[in-house]
Amino acid sequence: MFVRMSVVVLLALVLSACGDASTVGNEAVSRSLKPADAELASIYNRSCRSCHTVAGTGSPLTGDKIAWAPRMAKGINTLLDNVVNGYGGMPPLGLCMDCDADQFEALIVFMATGQ
Numbered sequence: 001m002f003v004r005m006s007v008v009v010l011l012a013l014v015l016s017a018c019g020d021a022s023t024v025g026n027e028a029v030s031r032s033l034k035p036a037d038a039e040l041a042s043i044y045n046r047s048c049r050s051c052h053t054v055a056g057t058g059s060p061l062t063g064d065k066i067a068w069a070p071r072m073a074k075g076i077n078t079l080l081d082n083v084v085n086g087y088g089g090m091p092p093l094g095l096c097m098d099c100d101a102d103q104f105e106a107l108i109v110f111m112a113t114g115q
């Protein structure tokens with residue numbers, strides 16, 4: 001009995017130690033970032049931010065250059081297509097129904113670089 005309890009406690013400690021620090025850190029950083037341009041910031045806040053600052057959505061977090069590197073390597077045209085058509089857990093147009101290609105491109109560059 002005692003042994004089994006210890007294993008459970010140990011497992012809980014190990015799990016909380018691995019998951020949190022980096023994830024929460026990244027989320028906090030991503031939440032602190034916003035596009036310098038006011039119009040872009042407003043689009044970002046109403047469309048992209050709700051997912052791209054929450055690790056549990058499976059999205060690459062804003063400003064997380066390591067997560068964005070393999071995405072950016074696909075090239076901007078592929079990324080634009082994937083935003084417009086939807087991709088994995090991301091809905092078509094990233095929920096911005098009135099965004100144009102230039103705005104999507106600026107949003108992608110902002111999220112990938114954090115600036």
Ligand code: HEC
Pocket residue numbers: 044047048049050051052057058059060071074078079080082083087088089090091093094095096099104107108
């Ligand atoms: C409902 C949640 C959600 C919203 C809103 C959202 N995204 Fe995403 N996005 C995701 C998820 C989840 C992924 C990862 C999909 C995958 O790799 O399976 C992703 C991936 C991406 C990618 C990488 C695609 C690729 O080919 O690797 C880009 C670019 C992107 N999002 C841009 C945006 C932009 C721009 C907005 C706002 C206009 C936005 N997203 C809004 C959830 C969202």
